[in-house]
Amino acid sequence: MQPQLKPTYDASVITPCMKQFIDGLWLQQGLSDNTLKSYTNDLKSFALWVKQCSKDVFSIEEEELESYVRVRREAGLSANSIARLLACLRNFYSWLLKHKYIEHDPTIFLSNPRTTRKIPTCISEEQVTSLLAAPDCSTELGMRDKAMLELLYASGLRVSELINLELSDMNLQQGVIKIFGKGNRQRMLPIGEIAEDEITKYLEGARTGLLNGKQCDKVFVSMRGTGMTRQTFWYRIKYYAAIVNLDNLSPHGLRHAFATHILNNGADLVIVKELLGHKSISTTQIYTHVAKARLQEIYQQHHPRA
Numbered sequence: 001m002q003p004q005l006k007p008t009y010d011a012s013v014i015t016p017c018m019k020q021f022i023d024g025l026w027l028q029q030g031l032s033d034n035t036l037k038s039y040t041n042d043l044k045s046f047a048l049w050v051k052q053c054s055k056d057v058f059s060i061e062e063e064e065l066e067s068y069v070r071v072r073r074e075a076g077l078s079a080n081s082i083a084r085l086l087a088c089l090r091n092f093y094s095w096l097l098k099h100k101y102i103e104h105d106p107t108i109f110l111s112n113p114r115t116t117r118k119i120p121t122c123i124s125e126e127q128v129t130s131l132l133a134a135p136d137c138s139t140e141l142g143m144r145d146k147a148m149l150e151l152l153y154a155s156g157l158r159v160s161e162l163i164n165l166e167l168s169d170m171n172l173q174q175g176v177i178k179i180f181g182k183g184n185r186q187r188m189l190p191i192g193e194i195a196e197d198e199i200t201k202y203l204e205g206a207r208t209g210l211l212n213g214k215q216c217d218k219v220f221v222s223m224r225g226t227g228m229t230r231q232t233f234w235y236r237i238k239y240y241a242a243i244v245n246l247d248n249l250s251p252h253g254l255r256h257a258f259a260t261h262i263l264n265n266g267a268d269l270v271i272v273k274e275l276l277g278h279k280s281i282s283t284t285q286i287y288t289h290v291a292k293a294r295l296q297e298i299y300q301q302h303h304p305r306a
Helices: 014-028 033-052 062-074 079-098 123-133 142-157 159-164 192-211 228-245 252-263 269-278 287-301
Strands: 176-180 186-190
Touching: 014 079, 033 062, 033 142, 062 079, 123 142, 123 252, 142 159, 142 186, 142 192, 142 228, 142 252, 159 176, 159 228, 159 269, 176 228, 252 269, 252 287
Parallel strands: none
Antiparallel strands: 176 186
């Protein structure tokens, strides 16, 4: 099981009750590291604003919270970020009320902004084929990157799940991997024969060379013999994207391609939800829009009366 990193704080800004609140989330609710970091940053910004107003978090009223949200919106915070900020403040003030720090919750009547769900850009199956063929498998880095890209496309992993994958999470004899996703939700994923073969080649050859005598539990390791970082991964995938002229590839490009392509080929939406590790099927449904758009494009290109 992948342990969550305990949040760190700026003691000059984060108040003791904020620290207790975030520690409670870390211990009890199984939120992802990224969510905890976002909550900590939101509370830090809020604490700075409260301090500038010569107030404290216990005496803030609804009108003042509305003013703060307006300040953040005018500073350029997106609607989705505002919605996350409000969720953070609601959870925090609910916690304060529960622990009797305050007598009433000033966030009750705050309204959420209208948010939009961005439809992911998806690369074609032909573009994926070109990308997967880009690494030079005569080198150790090329073997590692080939295995990494094949696994991403075969399984739809998040980048964080890829770089945190450990040797003990893999069962290549059965062709499955164990993943701990957001909120430490566990799922078992098939990886397919091609990805399995490339991973086996990498583990039996290039990985030992990259480790150079060092020990590391992570499957994918850097030239320093340590686990890869998100930055290293993104640098490598941008490198290969440039080789095959893929200007629109995002960090999660192969995850988006995985979901869209298997939907295009007839996969059930509920199965795709489980494979991606989504908590709600509404999150998965966004890929149906991408799949439908692709089908419409194919129809327009090939139907004689389109």
